[in-house]
Structures are given as C-alpha cells and as structure tokens.
Amino acid sequence: xxxxxxxxxxxxxxxxxxxxxxxxxxxxxxxxxxxxxxxxxxxxxxxxxxxxxxxxxxxxxxxxxxxxxxxxxxxxxxxxxxxxxxxxxxxxxxxxxxxxxxxxxxxxxxxxxxxxxxxxxxxxxxxxxxxxxxxxxxxxxxxxxxxxxxxxxxxxxxxxxxxxxxxxxxxxxxxxxxxxxxxxxxxxxxxxxxxxxxxxxxxxxxxxxxxxxxxxxxxxxxxxxxxxxxxxxxxxxxxxxxxxxxxxxxxxxxxxxxxxxxxxxxxxxxxxxxxxxxxxxxxxxxxxxxxxxxxxxxxxxxxxxxxxxxxxxxxxxxxxxxxxxxxxxxxxxxxxxxxxxxxxxxxxxxxxxxxxxxxxxxxxxxxxxxxxxxxxxxxxxxxxxxxxxxxxxxxxxxxxxxxxxxxxxxxxxxxxxxxxxxxxxxxxxxxxxxxxxxxxxxxxxxxxxxx
Numbered sequence: 001x002x003x004x005x006x007x008x009x010x011x012x013x014x015x016x017x018x019x020x021x022x023x024x025x026x027x028x029x030x031x032x033x034x035x036x037x038x039x040x041x042x043x044x045x046x047x048x049x050x051x052x053x054x055x056x057x058x059x060x061x062x063x064x065x066x067x068x069x070x071x072x073x074x075x076x077x078x079x080x081x082x083x084x085x086x087x088x089x090x091x092x093x094x095x096x097x098x099x100x101x102x103x104x105x106x107x108x109x110x111x112x113x114x115x116x117x118x119x120x121x122x123x124x125x126x127x128x129x130x131x132x133x134x135x136x137x138x139x140x141x142x143x144x145x146x147x148x149x150x151x152x153x154x155x156x157x158x159x160x161x162x163x164x165x166x167x168x169x170x171x172x173x174x175x176x177x178x179x180x181x182x183x184x185x186x187x188x189x190x191x192x193x194x195x196x197x198x199x200x201x202x203x204x205x206x207x208x209x210x211x212x213x214x215x216x217x218x219x220x221x222x223x224x225x226x227x228x229x230x231x232x233x234x235x236x237x238x239x240x241x242x243x244x245x246x247x248x249x250x251x252x253x254x255x256x257x258x259x260x261x262x263x264x265x266x267x268x269x270x271x272x273x274x275x276x277x278x279x280x281x282x283x284x285x286x287x288x289x290x291x292x293x294x295x296x297x298x299x300x301x302x303x304x305x306x307x308x309x310x311x312x313x314x315x316x317x318x319x320x321x322x323x324x325x326x327x328x329x330x331x332x333x334x335x336x337x338x339x340x341x342x343x344x345x346x347x348x349x350x351x352x353x354x355x356x357x358x359x360x361x362x363x364x365x366x367x368x369x370x371x372x373x374x375x376x377x378x379x380x381x382x383x384x385x386x387x388x389x390x391x392x393x394x395x396x397x398x399x400x401x402x403x404x405x406x407x408x409x410x411x412x413x414x415x416x417x418x419x420x421x422x423x424x425x426x427x428x429x430x431x432x433x434x435x436x437x438x439x440x441x442x443x444x445x446x447x448x449x450x451x
Contacts, residue, residue: 087116225272232264233279240285240316247289247298247306249316257285262322273323274331280317281336288313288339310339310397329367340389360389361405368410369437374417379404383421387448388429404429408449413437 090112097106129138155161236257242248249257261280265273280286289298290309301307319341329349333356340360348363350370357377379386381400388404389395395402407430412418418426418439427435427442431449435442 083116083120087113087120090116225268228264229268229272229275232260232276235260236280236285247284247316249298250296254314254316257317258320261317261319265322265326270326270328270331273326273328274333277333277336277338281338285316286319286337286339288315311395358405359403360395362389363405363407363410366407366410368415369413370415371412372416373419373422375419376422378407378422378425383425383428386425407434409433411437412439415439 090109092109094106094109094113097103097109133141155164239253239257239260240247240249261276265276268276277286284306287306288309290307291297291314292299296314298306319338321342323338323346324342325345326343327347328351329347330351332352333348334352335355337357338361339357342362343366344362345365346363347367348371349367351368352372353368353376354372354374355376359377359379361378379400380395380397380403383400386400386404387402388406388408390402393402397403404425407426410426410430412426412430412434415438423438423440423442424445427438427445428448430438431451432447435447
C-alpha cells in the first residue's frame with residue numbers, strides 16, 4: 001500500500017486558518033508571513049503538517065500548538081516600514097520649520113512627530129506596565145493618587161487651607177525658636193531610642209539565626225548518627241552471617257563484633273543506643289545460644305530458630321560493662337534481652353521495658369523511675385525462691401535461685417504497671433533505699449538483704 005493511499009484514508013479536517021488573513025495595525029504585533037521569524041515559520045510548517053494528518057487523537061495537540069504560536073507571535077512588536085517612513089517625514093517637517101522659522105510648519109511637524117512617537121511607544125509602554133506592575137500594584141497606585149487628590153480638594157474647597165494660613169500668621173515665630181530647640185532635643189532623643197531599638201532587633205535576629213543554626217546542626221548530627229548506625233548494622237550482619245545467611249561466628253569474629261559495638265555505643269546518644277540494642281536483641285545476637293561443642297556454631301531448635309541455652313550458651317555479643325552509667329532515659333527497649341548486662345548507675349527513667357529480659361542484670365544505683373515494667377522479667381521461677389545473681393553460685397533457672405537482677409539502691413519511683421511478683425522481689429532484695437520507692441509500698445514483705 002502506497003503512502004498516498006494511506007493519506008487518502010485519513011479523515012478530513014477543517015483547514016487551519018491562515019495567519020496572512022489577519023490585518024494588524026501598523027503599530028501592533030504583526031503575525032503575517034512577511035514578518036515571521038525563522039522560529040515562527042518553522043512553527044507554521046509544523047502546524048500544517050499536523051493539519052494534514054489530523055485525527056481525533058491529535059486534535060488536542062493541534063489546539064495546544066495553535067495557542068502557543070499565537071502567544072509567541074503576540075509577544076513580538078514589529079513596526080512596518082511605512083510607519084517608520086511617516087515618522088521620518090514628520091521629523092523632517094519639524095526640522096524644516098526650525099530652519100525656516102515657520103511656526104505653522106514647525107507646529108504641524110511637532111504634533112505629527114508627537115502623535116507618531118506615542119503611537120509607536122504605546123505597545124511597549126503597555127507591555128512594561130503589565131510586566132513590571134501587577135493589577136494589585138496598579139490599583140494601589142490609583143487609590144493613593146485619588147487619596148492625595150481628595151486631601152488637596154478638602155483643603156482647598158472646605159476652607160481648611162485658609163484657616164491654616166490665618167493661624168500661621170498669628171504665630172510669633174521669633175518666640176517659637178526655643179520651642180524649636182526643644183523639638184530638636186526631642187528629635188535627638190528619638191534618634192537615640194531608634195538606635196537602641198535597631199540594636200535590640202539586631203540582637204534578636206542574631207539570636208534567632210543562632211537558634212536556627214543550632215537546629216540545623218542537631219538535624220545534621222541526627223542524620224550522621226543514623227548513617228553511622230546503618231553502617232554498623234550492615235557491618236555486623238556481614239561479619240556474623242555466612243553466604244547462606246546462617247549464623248557462623250568464630251571467636252575472632254565475636255571479638256570484632258563486640259569491639260564495634262563498644263565503640264559505637266560510646267559515640268551515640270540514648271536513642272541511638274536503644275536502636276542498636278533492639279537490633280542486636282531481635283537478631284538473637286545478645287541471647288545465649290546453644291553451641292556445637294566442636295565447631296562452636298549455633299544449633300537450630302527445629303522450628304525455624306536457634307536454640308537458647310541460658311546456663312552454658314554463648315552470646316555472639318556480650319554487652320558486659322558497655323552500658324554502665326549509660327543514659328537510656330525515655331527510650332524504647334521493648335522485647336530487648338539485657339540479661340547479665342552491667343547497668344550499674346544507668347538511667348532507665350521513663351523507658352518502655354515491656355517484655356524486656358533483665359534477669360541477672362546489675363541495676364545497682366539504677367534509675368527506673370517512671371519506667372513501664374509490664375511483663376518485664378527480673379528473675380526466673382517464683383518470687384518466693386528467686387534471688388539476685390551471685391559471683392560464686394551458678395543460676396538455677398528452674399527454681400529461680402541466683403537468676404534475679406541486682407536491684408539494690410535502685411529507684412522505682414512512679415514505675416508503671418509493676419506486677420505483684422516484681423514488687424515482692426524488689427521489696428525483698430532491694431534494700432531500704434529501694435523499698436522506699438516501690439509503688440504500693442513494701443508493708444508485710446521482709447527485707448532479705450537486712451540493710
């Protein structure tokens with residue numbers, strides 16, 4: 001099938017209106033073919049091509065092209081040669097009037113030159129007015145102009161101006177010299193006040209800028225810290241996992257992982273510490289896992305996880321004293337395994353410790369005021385038989401002996417949702433300082449520490 005047959009099957013369309021039919025004024029934007037720029041000519045050719053292939057699918061494209069072309073041509077200002085010729089003739093007549101000292105010829109030439117100049121400059125002035133001044137600016141200008149005219153009219157036609165002149169003639173201007181000096185002194189005082197105000201405003205602005213700069217610095221520090229934590233997560237994951245994603249931690253790898261953890265915990269704030277602890281805990285890197293005695297690898301429990309061994313298991317990362325005296329106040333530590341960690345003098349106030357494991361954790365002198373202790377584990381077994389950890393005696397996870405946290409001198413003021421078993425344990429093994437902070441009191445519960 002030939003190209004001609006393809007075009008013959010296309011639906012007919014209305015011809016594009018020719019721009020040559022337009023008859024613009026000599027001093028308006030010209031859209032005729034003779035004054036088209038190369039860009040305008042190319043646009044018309046494109047429109048003609050689209051028209052020859054017009055179909056329901058490209059009707060919208062044709063309309064948009066037409067509107068863009070009209071907008072483009074309307075912004076151009078072209079003066080026809082005959083207008084320029086008329087202007088030159090008017091200028092010549094004016095010069096002849098000057099040369100012959102003929103007022104009639106000079107006046108005619110001047111009027112003609114003025115009218116032609118205004119006609120030629122009017123579109124440009126309208127363009128500048130529309131570009132530089134918005135409708136609101138023009139409205140305000142006219143309004144202020146009307147206000148000034150109204151004020152002058154009131155002064156002139158209501159007799160206020162005459163009264164002001166009569167009042168001014170009655171004033172003894174020689175006697176008012178002292179008053180002028182007083183006004184001069186008052187002006188200097190006002191200038192001093194303005195200077196003080198300017199200085200105060202500069203101080204306020206400088207202070208606001210400093211606060212904004214500090215906020216930006218804090219935000220940048222938060223971003224940098226998060227990037228550091230993300231790099232740590234990736235590094236630890238690459239270190240302890242093999243190509244199949246299984247836990248394969250050798251002694252040296254565990255040592256390096258502990259060193260990385262100790263370094264990053266000392267360089268991040270409380271929120272960063274909480275993120276790291278939640279990551280390590282939910283990844284089972286803080287939990288004592290059952291190991292193969294020969295290879296040291298963690299053993300699967302048969303249900304998709306790793307088997308725990310609280311008595312003889314090995315942790316991938318042993319926190320030890322990394323969190324001693326750490327500030328973790330107000331952080332989210334839900335479901336974290338902090339068992340056997342040294343949290344001496346740590347600040348856990350207002351922490352969310354729901355389902356957290358704090359068995360055999362050293363909380364000596366710790367601050368747990370306002371912490372949420374709902375289902376928090378401080379020991380195994382029953383509170384009647386549970387006791388704090390011992391340096392010499394092994395823990396018994398069945399009876400609870402030596403599986404409890406060290407809570408001596410800990411502060412539990414306003415602790416939330418503390419269960420009865422935790423309250424009994426803390427009252428029994430917390431000492432007098434701790435007993436005085438337990439919500440609900442310790443009446444009837446013996447002090448097993450005797451101090």
